[in-house]
Amino acid sequence: MTNGGELSPEVLAAVAQKLQDLSHKTVINLDDLIKSTKFSKQEIRTMYRGFKQECPGGAVNEDTFKEIYEKFFPYGNATCYAHHIFKAFDVNNTGAISFRDMLVSLSTLLHGTLHDQLKWTFRVYDLNGDGLSLRMSWAMFWLASTS
Numbered sequence: 001m002t003n004g005g006e007l008s009p010e011v012l013a014a015v016a017q018k019l020q021d022l023s024h025k026t027v028i029n030l031d032d033l034i035k036s037t038k039f040s041k042q043e044i045r046t047m048y049r050g051f052k053q054e055c056p057g058g059a060v061n062e063d064t065f066k067e068i069y070e071k072f073f074p075y076g077n078a079t080c081y082a083h084h085i086f087k088a089f090d091v092n093n094t095g096a097i098s099f100r101d102m103l104v105s106l107s108t109l110l111h112g113t114l115h116d117q118l119k120w121t122f123r124v125y126d127l128n129g130d131g132l133s134l135r136m137s138w139a140m141f142w143l144a145s146t147s
Helices: 009-024 030-036 041-054 062-072 079-089 099-111 114-125 135-146
Strands: 059-061 096-098
Touching: 030 041, 030 099, 041 099, 059 062, 062 079, 079 099, 079 114, 096 099, 099 114
Parallel strands: none
Antiparallel strands: 059 096
C-alpha cells in the first residue's frame, strides 16, 4: 500500500493477472459430464488427462486442433478437412473446443443414436452453416478432403 492507503500499481497488476488467470481456468463438473455423455467416470478422467496434456489452457484453438489432427492423418493436406471437423466440435462457435465440447461430440459419435450421429455429421458438411446441404457444399467438401 502507498501512504494514502491505496494499492501500488504492482499489487494492482498482480491482482489483475491473478483474476485473468482464474477466469481462464476451466471447472469440470464430472457428474454433469457423466449425465451428458455415455462415458464412465474413469473414461472421462482418462480423456481429461490426455486433453490437459495436449491443451494445458483447457481449450483447443483451431491451429492446435489442426496439428493434433495431422498427427492422426499424416498423409496429404488435412488442413481444410480439419477446419470443418473443428467447426463441428466447436458447438458454441467460440473459436475453441472445450473439454466438454469434445466429450459431448465424441459421445454422440461413439454412443449416440443413428439420428444424432447423422445430425452431427451434417454439421461437418454444412459448410456455410445455413442448415442446407447442397450439392455444391458436398463438392467443395470432397475437394477439400482430397487435396
